[in-house]
Amino acid sequence: METLRYVFLVFHLFGFAALLGGVFYQLRAKDPVTGGYMVTSAVVQLVTGTGLVWTRISLDLPVDGPKTGVKLALDVLVAATALAGMRDRRPWAFFAVATFTAAAAVVAVVWT
Template sequence: MEPLRLILLFLHLIGFALLLGGSIAQYLTGKLRISPAMLWGAVIQVVTGLGLAAPLRGGGDHEPPTAKLAVKLVIGLMILAMTFFSRKRDEVNRGHFLALVGLTIVNAAVAVFWR
């Protein structure tokens, strides 16, 4: 099961890179819109996050708290909704875009700092 967990973790990090990297690249262009990389990053984050939180891990001392998983899921679903429903717009509101970037960073911070 450990190889599966590591593969899911690797893909989860790829999703984070797509989401944050895509949003930074989009911000630097000056036209704030949801790029396909951002949408795919959000999808990958939610799907692999669910896989990492699944009971397939086998228990143990390294289980993250349920509250942490719930917070990360809610934030991940918010990010996914914000990218999915805005993906066809020519340009999104600056506040919407910056909130998306902020939620992405907060989700990473929850993963790292909440023990």
């Protein structure tokens, strides 16, 4: 089970890297828009984050409820905004995805 937790953690970090890397790549464009890779990465974040919590509970490791709730809310916001932005092709959604992704990273690292 510990190995599965590390697999979820690695893929969770891959999803974050794909989201943030895509944001920086799109910033080079004249009109940045959200793409399918952002929706896919956001779904990866949701699935692997849920898997991380599940493995921590299964291993009787402590789970910080409020932090987990905030991270879940931010990940849902990223996914919903990326999906809406991919459909509408508006720049506001791109910048909202970037902001929510950065906020999720700050919560994950700073909130102890």
